[in-house]
Amino acid sequence: MPGNRYRIRVATPADIPALHTLIEQSVRMLQKHDYTPEQIEGALNHALGLDTQLIDDQTYFVAELAGSNEIAGCGGWSFRRTLFGSDHGPSRETAFLDPTTDAAKIRAIFVHPGHARRGLGTLILKHCEQAARLAHFVRFEMGSTLTGVPLYTLRGYTPGETINVPLPNGEVLAVVRMTK
Helix, strand or coil, rough: CCHHHEEEEEHHHHHHHHHHHHHHHHHHHHHCCCCCCHHHHEEEEEEECCCHHHHHCCCCEEECHHHCEEEEEEEECCCCCCCCCCCCCCCCCCECCCCCCCCCEEEEEEHHHHHHHCCHHHHHHHHHHHHHHCCCCEEEEEEECCCCCCHHHCCCEEEEEEEEEEECCCCCEEEEEEEE
């Protein structure tokens, strides 16, 4: 059971270097069947990566292997308008959402390749949804990579429009807007 194997806690600024490393490993290994190496390299620290605003807002979490400080995964949610992307990502909108009319944004869920396909992504997603519900949000929205669409669909999200994100290196990354 994943809940016994991992412990989830709020991410802190001290976690940032480890999170950058985990996210790069996750993207390079787990998304290589859905995106080209050029798309992956162009997307890292842009469309895909850490948004430290989530850490500042205390809505970003790390999942540690139980009994250690090893970060196995991460993810968060936001009460701000930005749908996806890192600190340097496209379409940043820091305005606040209204939980009575807006959907909370599920953001930046990444799992270390060594912990993939063990239920950790689902555990982080459920934790993020629960935290957003405590802030009175009842709907959720995300910008999912192609790699994440099957998981999120299984967890009740409905795929919507595909957003073609221009990358700094001239490539384009497909991201799917999903809602629940």
